[in-house]
Amino acid sequence: MAPAIYFCGHLTYLRPCNVPGIQQVGVVHSPDSDNLTRWKNHRDYWQPVISVSKEAKAMCDQLDADHSVSVIPNGVTLPSQLSSKTQDGPIEIIWCGRLEDQQKRASDLVPLVNRLLSLNINFHLQIIGEGSLREKLRSNFSVAGDRVTLTGSISRTKVWEAMDAADVILMTSEYEGTPMALLEAMGRGCIPIVYSGVGEPLDFILKLDKQLVVEISDTKSMAQVIHKLVNEKSTRRNLQEQVFQSMKSSEYTDEIMAARYIEAIEQTSRRP
Known part of the structure; x- marks a missing residue:
């Protein structure tokens, strides 16, 4: 049976328990002290560790390059067409x-x-x-x-x-x-x-x-x-x-973000 997935992000203040069968995906949301502290406390439990920017990854790598951190930017849902914006008025x-x-x-x-x-x-x-x-x-x-x-x-x-x-x-x-x-x-x-x-x-x-x-x-x-x-x-x-x-046409769509998360999780799950 596939493991349960637990996403640990900017609201994770408690140290996750190393529970068998639960894969803990860590997300570093910003290159700041709060995110760095959470990563330092949880990095041994998080697999994979994903940062949403190159700057956040560099912050982690500078402290400990041995713990792999990948970059997957946030993505958003886009409307099918551009709304009509008025050119009159302010x-x-x-x-x-x-x-x-x-x-x-x-x-x-x-x-x-x-x-x-x-x-x-x-x-x-x-x-x-x-x-x-x-x-x-x-x-x-x-x-x-x-x-x-x-x-x-x-x-x-x-x-x-x-x-x-x-x-x-x-x-x-x-x-x-x-x-x-x-x-x-x-x-x-x-x-x-x-x-x-x-x-x-x-x-x-x-x-x-x-x-x-x-x-x-x-x-x-x-x-x-x-x-x-x-x-x-x-x-x-x-x-x-x-x-x-x-x-x-950018990487900042929810479809691309989701596909990259799935790929990162599956690659980690296949590791011995």
Whole structure:
């Protein structure tokens, strides 16, 4: 009989027991101290060990190269076709994540919004997520009026609806593994404008357009890219279609991810 499979990921805080017949698949989600600690504690039980990014694998290899870690990026379900995004009215921008500065650098949205206002850009920014900075951000964005909306946590269906309507997704993270929100948004034709710490999708985005990647904390360059997309609507629409089609042919689909997980699990199971 095939063994039961137990996936150990970022919610695994207890040390798994070495129970016969249960194969424990370890997943390292991000190149940070929490994931490193879980891997160090559980690596002798996890077979196989899978990281979602090259950066996460390098973190583990640097400490112990003898424990094999493979890379399988996260994948998302893609719609069959690109939604119709309006070219009239304000450019629609979304940001998704925890409203914290550790890793996510949510406070960087404040100087970004101020730059967009100073450039007299017609925009609407929807910030999706909860966190300790929510009220502080709300106060700082008061000058922007209804150009900035903090929606808090919303259902996955509502998130997808927001992505379908959005032109651009911002990611201000200092580091990531393979961020699901970014992949889902790109899978719905959102143009990514991201910091260089975006993780696994970095090369994918650079191939689309190098200007879409800016250095960490460079909100001036981020605002300039948005300004260009506002002024060049045909470029914006073409780039949205390119993002969508590139995602469809990329490794970031749920089908490819699932096939790679199955292959990795089966290879480990066949080992003596």
